Amino acid sequence: MTQKNNEARVKRLVDLARTSPRNLLPSVNKMCKRENRDQIPGLLLSLVTGLIEDGRVKKIDHVLTGLFQTAAENCGVQTAYNLLSRVEVMRGYRKPRIGIYDHTLHLIGGGQKYGCTLAYALQDEFDITLIANREVTHQELKDWYDLDLARCRIKRVELPFFENQNFPEIDPLVVTRRIMNPFDPISRESGNYDIFVNNSMLEKVYPLSNASVMICHFPERRRSSYFYADHYTYIVYNSLYTAEWIRKKWKIEPTTHIYPPVGPSSSFSLPEKEKMILSAARFEIGGSKQQLEMVKVFEALSRTFPEELKGWRLVLVGGSPRENPYLEKIKKYLSSGTGKNIELRINIPLNELESNYRKATIFWHFCGLHQSDPALVEHFGMSIAEAMQNRCVPVVFNGGGQREIVEQGVSGFLFSSRKELEARTLELLRDDHLRHTLSRGAYARGMQFTRDAFIARMKTLFEQIMDAHFVNKGEE
Amino acid sequence: MKDNTREAEIRQKLSSLREELMRQKEQVRGIADLVKKEIEAHYDVELSELSGKELDQEMGMLLTSLNEDIDCLSPQKITSHRKIIGTFIVLAKKKTIGIILPLLRVFLEKQRRFNESAVRFQLASFIRHRKIEQRLEAIEKKVMEVEDRQDALLEAVRFLSERSGENDSEK
Numbered sequence: 001m002t003q004k005n006n007e008a009r010v011k012r013l014v015d016l017a018r019t020s021p022r023n024l025l026p027s028v029n030k031m032c033k034r035e036n037r038d039q040i041p042g043l044l045l046s047l048v049t050g051l052i053e054d055g056r057v058k059k060i061d062h063v064l065t066g067l068f069q070t071a072a073e074n075c076g077v078q079t080a081y082n083l084l085s086r087v088e089v090m091r092g093y094r095k096p097r098i099g100i101y102d103h104t105l106h107l108i109g110g111g112q113k114y115g116c117t118l119a120y121a122l123q124d125e126f127d128i129t130l131i132a133n134r135e136v137t138h139q140e141l142k143d144w145y146d147l148d149l150a151r152c153r154i155k156r157v158e159l160p161f162f163e164n165q166n167f168p169e170i171d172p173l174v175v176t177r178r179i180m181n182p183f184d185p186i187s188r189e190s191g192n193y194d195i196f197v198n199n200s201m202l203e204k205v206y207p208l209s210n211a212s213v214m215i216c217h218f219p220e221r222r223r224s225s226y227f228y229a230d231h232y233t234y235i236v237y238n239s240l241y242t243a244e245w246i247r248k249k250w251k252i253e254p255t256t257h258i259y260p261p262v263g264p265s266s267s268f269s270l271p272e273k274e275k276m277i278l279s280a281a282r283f284e285i286g287g288s289k290q291q292l293e294m295v296k297v298f299e300a301l302s303r304t305f306p307e308e309l310k311g312w313r314l315v316l317v318g319g320s321p322r323e324n325p326y327l328e329k330i331k332k333y334l335s336s337g338t339g340k341n342i343e344l345r346i347n348i349p350l351n352e353l354e355s356n357y358r359k360a361t362i363f364w365h366f367c368g369l370h371q372s373d374p375a376l377v378e379h380f381g382m383s384i385a386e387a388m389q390n391r392c393v394p395v396v397f398n399g400g401g402q403r404e405i406v407e408q409g410v411s412g413f414l415f416s417s418r419k420e421l422e423a424r425t426l427e428l429l430r431d432d433h434l435r436h437t438l439s440r441g442a443y444a445r446g447m448q449f450t451r452d453a454f455i456a457r458m459k460t461l462f463e464q465i466m467d468a469h470f471v472n473k474g475e476e
Numbered sequence: 477m478k479d480n481t482r483e484a485e486i487r488q489k490l491s492s493l494r495e496e497l498m499r500q501k502e503q504v505r506g507i508a509d510l511v512k513k514e515i516e517a518h519y520d521v522e523l524s525e526l527s528g529k530e531l532d533q534e535m536g537m538l539l540t541s542l543n544e545d546i547d548c549l550s551p552q553k554i555t556s557h558r559k560i561i562g563t564f565i566v567l568a569k570k571k572t573i574g575i576i577l578p579l580l581r582v583f584l585e586k587q588r589r590f591n592e593s594a595v596r597f598q599l600a601s602f603i604r605h606r607k608i609e610q611r612l613e614a615i616e617k618k619v620m621e622v623e624d625r626q627d628a629l630l631e632a633v634r635f636l637s638e639r640s641g642e643n644d645s646e647k
Contacts, residue, residue: 206507206515
C-alpha cells in the first residue's frame with residue numbers, strides 16, 4: 001500500500017465522518033480487520049489528526065470516543081492510549097513525557113550518573129520522571145553527581161517478587177522462565193510515557209511507550225528468558241567495546257553511540273603536579289580493579305630502580321563496602337612493611353578525590369589485566385577520562401573501552417603485560433619532556449568526554465526521536 | 477473564537493479519554509493483552525557461546541531446575557483456563573488422577589529415586605569440575621607471577637649491566 005493510497009483512504013474516511021458519521025466506525029473497523037497489524041496505528045493517527053484539523057466534522061467528541069474504542073478493541077488498549085498520547089504531543093497540548101528507569105538508581109555508579117545527566121539535560125524541554133525500585137532522594141543524587149534534578153520527579157515502583165523474598169539487591173539473574181516476569185510492573189509503567197528510557201540495560205523490561213531507548217553500558221546477560229532488548233526503538237551504547245558485545249551477546253545492531261559524561265563542564269586552574277602515581281577505582285571484592293597488583297608493581301619498581309622512583313608515591317583512591325576481604329588483603333600486604341610510599345584513601349569525599357586528580361602526574365588503571373570475562377574489562381573508563389582532563393598521563397591496560405580513550409604515545413600509554421607497564425612507567429619517570437607532551441595530549445583528548453559534549457549529543461538524539469515519532473508527517 | 481472553543485473541547489475530550497483508557501489498562505492482566513499481540517519472550521541459550529563464568533551460572537540454574545522437579549509424586553495444582561466449563565474440567569481431571577495415581581505410584585516412586593540420583597550425580601560432577609578449574613586457575617596465576625618476576629629480574633640485570641658498562645668506560 002503506497003503512502004498516496006493511504007492518504008486518499010484517510011481523506012475518504014474524513015469525508016465520510018462529515019457526510020455520514022454513522023458509517024464511519026463500521027468502515028474503520030473493517031479497515032482494522034483487513035489491514036496489516038503494524039500499519040493500523042499509523043492509519044488511525046492520520047485519521048484522528050485529519051478529523052481534528054478538518055474542523056467540519058460534527059459531534060467530534062463522539063467520533064473520537066468511537067475511534068479510540070475501535071483502536072482498543074482491535075489493537076489493544078495500550079495502542080489506543082499511545083495513539084492518544086501522540087495526538088496530544090503533536091498538537092502541543094502538553095510537554096512530552098519521558099520515564100527514565102534504573103533498577104540501581106539508589107546506588108552510586110557511573111551508569112546511574114549517565115542516566116541522571118540525561119535527565120538533567122532534558123528536564124526543561126520534557127516532563128521527566130526517574131523511575132526507581134528502591135528509595136532515593138533528589139538530595140542524594142545531587143550529592144553523588146553534582147546535578148540539580150529539581151524539575152524531575154522521582155517515582156518508586158516496587159517489584160513484589162524481590163521485596164517479598166527480601167533480596168538485598170534486584171538481581172535479574174534469578175529470573176527464569178519458570179517464574180512470571182517480575183519486571184512486568186515496569187513494563188506497565190513504561191506505557192504511561194511518550195518515551196521510555198531503560199538506563200539499566202535490563203533487557204527483561206518490555207517497552208510499551210511510543211518510542212523507547214535502551215541505554216546499554218554492557219550487555220551483562222545473553223538472550224534467554226524474557227528477552228526484550230530487540231523491541232526497543234533505539235539502542236544507545238557507551239563505547240565501541242560495548243557495541244561489539246551487544247552484537248555478540250544480543251545479536252542486534254545498536255543504533256547510537258554516546259560516550260558517558262565525565263568531569264566538569266568548565267575549565268579550572270591546576271596546582272603544581274606532584275610526584276604521584278594515582279589510581280582511582282572501587283575496591284571490588286573480587287579484585288577486578290587489581291589494586292594489589294599495582295602495589296606489587298610499584299614495590300618491585302622501587303626496589304629495582306630506586307633512583308628513578310625517588311620521591312614518587314602511589315596513591316590508591318576508591319570506594320569500598322565496610323567489609324571487604326580484598327581490601328583487607330591489601331592492607332595486610334602493606335602492613336608487612338614491604339610497601340613504602342604507598343597510600344590507601346578509602347571512601348574519600350568528592351572534593352578530596354578531585355584534589356588527588358589535580359595533583360597526580362601519572363594515572364594507572366589495570367582493570368582487564370589477566371581477565372578472560374569481558375564483563376570484567378572496563379566498558380569505558382570514566383576515571384581515566386577524568387584523570388586526563390586533569391592532565392595526568394594515563395598508563396592503562398590495553399583492552400575494553402580504554403583503547404578508545406587513550407591514543408598510544410599521543411595522550412598516554414596502553415600496556416598489555418606487566419613488563420610493558422613497567423617499561424612505560426619508567427620511560428615517563430625518566431623523561432620530563434615526554435611526560436609534559438603526553439600530559440598536554442591527555443588533556444586535549446580528555447576534554448572530548450565532558451558533560452557538555454554528552455548533553456549536546458543527547459539533545460540531538462532526542463530531537464531525532466521527537467522528529468521521527470511526534471511530528472505529523474501525514475502518514476507513517 | 478469558534479476554533480479556540482473547538483480546540484479546547486477536543487483537548488478536554490482527549491483528557492477524559494486518557495483517564496478512561498488508563499482505567500481500562502489497569503484491568504488488563506498481561507503485557508501481551510495490552511497490545512493484543514504475541515510477544516516472543518524466551519530464547520534458548522547457545523551453550524557453546526558461553527564464557528566460563530556464564531557456564532557456571534547456567535549450570536547452577538539448570539541444577540536448581542532439576543532439583544525442583546525431582547519429585548514426580550508431589551501434588552500438582554489442577555487448573556483450567558476455560559471460564560465457564562473450567563470448574564467441570566478441573567473436577568474431571570481430579571477424578572481421573574484419583575483413579576490412575578495409585579496404579580502409577582510404584583513406577584513414579586522408582587522414577588523419583590532415579591531423578592534424585594541423577595541430580596546428585598550431576599551436582600557431584602559439577603563440584604568436581606569446579607575444584608579442578610580452581611586448581612588450574614591457581615597454577616596459571618603462579619606461572620604468570622613467576623614469568624613476571626623473571627621479566628623484572630631480566631630487566632634489572634640488563635639495567636645493571638648497562639650501568640656497569642658505563643662506569644667501566646668512564647674509568
